[in-house]
Amino acid sequence: MEVESIKLIETQHITTVIGAALGALLLPLLSFLIISFFKPRKGDWLAICSTFISFLLSLYCFTNIWNLQSYHYSAQWLNTGIIKLNAGLTLDNLSALMLVLVTLITTLVLIYSTEYMKGEKYYHRYFAHLSLFMFSMLGVVLADSLLLIYIFWELVGFSSYLLIGFWFDRDSAAAANKKAFIVNRIGDIAFFVGIMILFTQFRTLDLGALFGTADKAGLIQQSVVENGLWKFTDISGNAKTLNASMLTVAGLCIFAGAVAKSAQFPLHVWLPDAMEGPTSVSSLIHAATMVAAGVYLTARVFPLFSPDALTVITYIGAFTAFMAATIALTQNDLKKVLAYSTISQLGFMITALGIGAWQAALFHLVTHAFFKCLLFLGAGSVIHQLHHVQHKYHLDFDPQDMRLMGGLRKQLPVTYMVLLVASLSLAGLPLFSGFLSKDLILIGAWSWEKPGSAIIAVLLSVTSALTAFYIFRMIFKVFWGENRLQKTVENIDVSVHESGKAMTIPMMVLAIFSLFAAFSINPLHGAHSWIYEGLVVPLNSFNPKIQFTEFAESWVPIITVVLAVAMVLVARIAYYKQKMTFLTEHNFLYKFSYNAWYFDKLYNSVIVRSVVLLANFIRWFDINIVDGIVNGAATLVHQLSAVVDWIDRNIVDGSVNGIAWLAARIGDFIRGFQTGRVQQYMALGVFGLILIIVLSYIF
Amino acid sequence: MLNGIPLEHFMIISAILFSAGLFSVLSRKNAIMILIGIELMINAGILNLVVFGAFDKQKNEGQVFALFAIVLAAAGVAVALAIILNVYRQFKTVEPNQVEEMKY
Numbered sequence: 001m002e003v004e005s006i007k008l009i010e011t012q013h014i015t016t017v018i019g020a021a022l023g024a025l026l027l028p029l030l031s032f033l034i035i036s037f038f039k040p041r042k043g044d045w046l047a048i049c050s051t052f053i054s055f056l057l058s059l060y061c062f063t064n065i066w067n068l069q070s071y072h073y074s075a076q077w078l079n080t081g082i083i084k085l086n087a088g089l090t091l092d093n094l095s096a097l098m099l100v101l102v103t104l105i106t107t108l109v110l111i112y113s114t115e116y117m118k119g120e121k122y123y124h125r126y127f128a129h130l131s132l133f134m135f136s137m138l139g140v141v142l143a144d145s146l147l148l149i150y151i152f153w154e155l156v157g158f159s160s161y162l163l164i165g166f167w168f169d170r171d172s173a174a175a176a177n178k179k180a181f182i183v184n185r186i187g188d189i190a191f192f193v194g195i196m197i198l199f200t201q202f203r204t205l206d207l208g209a210l211f212g213t214a215d216k217a218g219l220i221q222q223s224v225v226e227n228g229l230w231k232f233t234d235i236s237g238n239a240k241t242l243n244a245s246m247l248t249v250a251g252l253c254i255f256a257g258a259v260a261k262s263a264q265f266p267l268h269v270w271l272p273d274a275m276e277g278p279t280s281v282s283s284l285i286h287a288a289t290m291v292a293a294g295v296y297l298t299a300r301v302f303p304l305f306s307p308d309a310l311t312v313i314t315y316i317g318a319f320t321a322f323m324a325a326t327i328a329l330t331q332n333d334l335k336k337v338l339a340y341s342t343i344s345q346l347g348f349m350i351t352a353l354g355i356g357a358w359q360a361a362l363f364h365l366v367t368h369a370f371f372k373c374l375l376f377l378g379a380g381s382v383i384h385q386l387h388h389v390q391h392k393y394h395l396d397f398d399p400q401d402m403r404l405m406g407g408l409r410k411q412l413p414v415t416y417m418v419l420l421v422a423s424l425s426l427a428g429l430p431l432f433s434g435f436l437s438k439d440l441i442l443i444g445a446w447s448w449e450k451p452g453s454a455i456i457a458v459l460l461s462v463t464s465a466l467t468a469f470y471i472f473r474m475i476f477k478v479f480w481g482e483n484r485l486q487k488t489v490e491n492i493d494v495s496v497h498e499s500g501k502a503m504t505i506p507m508m509v510l511a512i513f514s515l516f517a518a519f520s521i522n523p524l525h526g527a528h529s530w531i532y533e534g535l536v537v538p539l540n541s542f543n544p545k546i547q548f549t550e551f552a553e554s555w556v557p558i559i560t561v562v563l564a565v566a567m568v569l570v571a572r573i574a575y576y577k578q579k580m581t582f583l584t585e586h587n588f589l590y591k592f593s594y595n596a597w598y599f600d601k602l603y604n605s606v607i608v609r610s611v612v613l614l615a616n617f618i619r620w621f622d623i624n625i626v627d628g629i630v631n632g633a634a635t636l637v638h639q640l641s642a643v644v645d646w647i648d649r650n651i652v653d654g655s656v657n658g659i660a661w662l663a664a665r666i667g668d669f670i671r672g673f674q675t676g677r678v679q680q681y682m683a684l685g686v687f688g689l690i691l692i693i694v695l696s697y698i699f
Numbered sequence: 700m701l702n703g704i705p706l707e708h709f710m711i712i713s714a715i716l717f718s719a720g721l722f723s724v725l726s727r728k729n730a731i732m733i734l735i736g737i738e739l740m741i742n743a744g745i746l747n748l749v750v751f752g753a754f755d756k757q758k759n760e761g762q763v764f765a766l767f768a769i770v771l772a773a774a775g776v777a778v779a780l781a782i783i784l785n786v787y788r789q790f791k792t793v794e795p796n797q798v799e800e801m802k803y
Contacts, residue, residue: 679733683725686725
């Protein structure tokens with residue numbers, strides 16, 4: 001069912017809705033500034049209040065925008081004569097949805113953090129940085145031009161850098177935030193190149209103008225590709241042409257930015273390391289901010305992608321989804337499993353965008369945000385309690401290692417329940433939100449009719465099955481069986497108790513949003529959910545819209561569910577009953593998966609090492625040759641100036657001094673006559689007179 | 700001829716008188732002596748005027764000029780003595796060689 005096109009209101013005045021959106025955007029910044037500059041001992045209430053008000057404002061915006069009206073507020077920002085840049089807010093269904101999502105999840109995470117981060121040395125800093133993080137993400141969502149998105153995009157990268165390295169006194173955290181930042185920079189550069197290509201072609205970076213709005217075609221749609229040229233004629237009739245490949249390149253460049261932010265292959269390596277940050281930060285990064293930014297951007301610029309670009313996007317997404325799922329199978333670190341699961345799910349979204357299942361991708365983004373946030377918060381709860389035990393008895397073990405957990409479901413009943421809900425959602429079982437959105441993606445993949453579509457569809461289905469397996473491996477390892485930690489220490493009771501209300505209530509709220517009811521009345525099919533129907537695929541002149549086939553729509557959900565249930569049972573047998581040991585630790589496949597396909601090693605030995613070598617060479621070059629030239633030039637100048645100095649001292653000064661000396665001597669000599677003695681003058685006068693007389697007589 | 704004395708004799712006396720004055724002006728240290736020398740030289744000039752005036756019987760211009768010159772000399776002496784007196788007050792000396800302040 002199509003929603004009739006929604007009227008867009010272009011405005012230059014701040015109306016109530018736009019004011020509310022601006023307020024929602026700026027409040028977290030305000031809280032960041034206040035906490036940073038005034039350094040209250042506890043900044044939590046401030047951050048939570050501002051975020052919550054921000055959430056209420058977002059809700060107000062959302063109710064005024066969703067399926068009713070879009071707003072585009074724009075004001076001139078820069079005017080250099082030739083280039084005019086506007087800055088403003090875009091408020092349509094997508095950004096309103098994201099606005100609510102981000103603020104709601106951040107509010108919950110902040111409330112959770114008050115307990116989780118209790119007693120931290122830099123407690124107020126945590127809340128300040130989290131506020132900044134949310135501000136940046138809201139900026140990405142609300143920005144109306146690619147340049148503004150880019151600015152906030154960088155801010156997201158920067159604030160994630162601060163948060164990943166929150167425990168910056170740990171070497172691993174410091175290394176992880178550097179890695180995240182550098183890997184993200186790679187994508188950012190590509191993103192910027194993409195922006196520049198678009199600017200060259202269209203002379204504007206406004207999202208609405210470029211990519212069109214619900215009822216109006218954008219400049220991208222007006223441009224045509226013919227005879228290997230990408231042509232665009234603006235209103236005044238000036239035609240611009242670029243090579244047709246530039247269209248694909250621009251799309252892929254912007255996509256590369258999303259690849260880095262959303263941790264897609266080959267730039268996914270930062271995300272598992274980012275687990276060094278506090279778990280609550282991970283939950284935010286993985287749910288509503290940061291990684292969502294990449295998918296959001298790809299969705300925003302969707303009309304830009306040429307068929308070739310979309311093919312690349314599809315393959316990257318599908319490969320990432322599969323790869324990350326296989327890695328998640330063997331990880332022992334609780335958070336690492338979830339990290340790879342995020343990469344895998346993001347792969348799903350990216351694939352969905354690639355095949356044109358635009359709405360499904362964003363639907364999955366929303367549902368995933370809730371259950372992934374919940375998974376992390378649940379994991380945080382487990383880790384938090386184990387950490388307490390570790391602290392209490394001064395034990396030496398890794399509180400994130402699943403090999404030491406087990407049987408925790410009676411000690412942590414709430415955490416167990418919410419994690420189970422989230423896991424069922426992630427595994428894609430009916431009645432849960434994850435089922436609705438993931439199913440749509442799988443249906444899309446099976447309906448996709450392009451060469452190689454079967455590979456993508458099979459890959460995604462296999463990944464979906466693997467997802468169910470690894471997440472239930474986690475559930476069984478952590479909550480079932482016997483407590484393996486107890487075995488290592490015999491005389492201490494290591495039982496844990498449930499976390500406090502500040503942690504459990506946000507988790508329960510998220511658990512409600514992980515159920516189907518929050519999104520769709522029909523628990524078995526997501527195509528009629530309000531999010532799916534509310535989001536309108538942007539017009540696209542290069543790619544046809546995907547049509548679900550009857551076959552896919554009827555069979556894919558059944559097969560997926562059967563596979564998922566089977567996998568849950570297999571996981572139960574393998575990790576609870578421990579009757580299957582098909583994945584021994586000496587197996588090559590196991591090692592391959594455990595070491596994350598050796599990507600880190602590969603990057604280290606190929607890229608990092610060559611970069612370091614190059615850097616060393618450049619350093620050598622710098623020290624010996626550049627510095628040599630500079631120093632040589634300096635020495636030469638020094639010597640030359642010594643010569644000039646000598647000439648100056650001896651010849652120039654010499655002649656000047658000589659003249660002065662001569663004048664002085666003459667003066668001295670002449671002064672001899674000026675005795676001041678009148679009689680002498682007179683005598684001289686007389687003798688002179690006599691001399692004249694005598695001479696006049698002689699001659 | 701003036702009463703049998705030839706003009707040359709007057710001239711010689713005048714020259715001697717002038718030279719004596721000049722010598723006194725050039726060689727004396729004391730300002731008074733220099734002033735006396737100057738007077739001698741003026742008188743040598745006056746003598747010349749008187750002698751030459753003897754040849755002008757109608758107008759006696761020589762004598763008239765001599766009178767003027769005597770008045771001038773007297774005035775000059777008065778001024779010079781006043782200066783010398785002031786110099787003495789200022790420097791406690793009447794020797795021009797020791798009055799050196801204006802030299803510098």
